Amino acid sequence: MATLKLYGVSTATCTRRVATVLHELKVPFELVEVPYKNGEIKTPEFLKFQPFGQVPYLDDNGFILYESRAICRYVAAKYASSALLPTEHQANALFEQAASIEFANFEPSASKAGLQLYMSKQGQPCDENVVKEQLAVLEKKLEAYELILSRQRYLAGETLTLADLFHLPYAAYVTYGGSDIMTRRPNVARWFNELISRPAWLAYQDGVKTTTVY
C-alpha cells in the first residue's frame, strides 16, 4: 500500500489546509510539488486529474480526490478513530452548520483580504480598497463568531472538529499580513490562538513537506 500522495504547492493555503489535517491525524503523506507558474495546471494532462485546473488533489493508491475540504473529510472518515468529524445525528448537524459557517461567513472575506495582505507582505502590489472593504465584512462576521464562541469552546460544540481547522490558512494570512482582527475579541482570540499553536499547523510554517514519520 503506497503512501498517500498530496499534489499541491508547498506554500499554498489549500494545500496547507489538507496537510494540517493529515498531520493532526498522523497520516503519512508525500507532497508532490506541482509547478504552476507557466500554466502547467491548465494543461490537458493536469485537467485529467483536477478538471478545474486547481490544487491540491490527493492520490490514494489510484483514488483521486480534489477540493481541500473534501480531502480533509475523506481522511478524517477513513481514520475513523478521530473525533474531527462527528457522526451522531445532532452532533453531525451542528458540525455541518459550523463547516457551512466557514464556507459562507469566513472564507469569502478572509480569503480576499488575506490574499491581498499576504501579497503586500511579500512586497507585491496589493489592493488597499479590497483589504479595507473585506476586513469590514469580516469584522461583522466575527461579532457572530464571538457570540458563538462565548457559549462553547469550538464552532461545532465542545470538541475540535474539521470546521475549526478549515479556518486556519486564511485566518493566518490575515494575521501574517498585519491585521489584528482575529485577536480583537476575547473568545475569538482564545479560539484562534489555540488553533494557531497546534503542532499540526506549526509543522508547515516553512511550507508543506513530505511527512512519513510522526
Next chain:
Amino acid sequence: MTLKLYGRLQSTNTQRVILILKEKKIPYELVEVEFGQNNQPERLQFQPFAEIPYIDDDGFILYESRAIARYLVAAYPEHGPTLVPPPSVGVKAQALFEQALSVEAFNFYPTVSSILMERLLKPFIGQTPDEAEIATLTEKLDTRLAGYERVLSKSKYLAGDEVTLADLFHIPLLTLFGLGQIDAFTNDEKVKKWPSVARWANELVQRGSVQS
C-alpha cells in the same frame, strides 16, 4: 410538532431548503421573516449572523441552508429520493459526494452570486451594476463551466449517476440566470462549449420540486 422554517420565499437560501423539503415530502411551516428583520434580538439568539433561513425542529435549531439540507436528508431517509450516497457505499463514494458539494460551494456559488448581486441586488437598492466586474466574473464563470463539462461529460450528475444534494444545491441560483442575464445556457456559442452542463442545468430546473 411540524418543522418550522424561518425565512423568506424570495431568498435563494430559503429556496434551497424548501426544495429539499419538497423533494423529501417533509411537512413544514414557513414562518416569514420580513426583509430587514433578521437582526431582531429574538432571532439573533437562534441565528447569530442575522441571516435566514434557520429551522426549529421540535426545539433543535439549525442554520446554514446546506447544513439544514443534510440534516433533513439524514432525518428522513425513507421519504422520497435518497439524495446522498447510502452509508453502504463506503468512504470513497462518500468522498466523491463531498468533492461535488465542495465544487458547488467554491466553484459555482461565489461567482454566480456575485454576478447576481451586481445585476439584481444593486438596482434594487439604488446602485449601478459594475459592468467591468461583471465581465471579470463572467470570464471566471466560463472557466468554471469548462471544468463542469469535464465532469458532466463523464457522469450524469456531479457525484455519479444518481442525483444528489450537490446537484440540487445549484438550483436556486440557476433559476435566476434569466433574470440575472447570465447567458451561459442560452447563448448557442457558449452551449457548444459545455453541452453536458447545459443538459444537466436544464434538467435540474425542470424538476417537479422546482416547478411546483
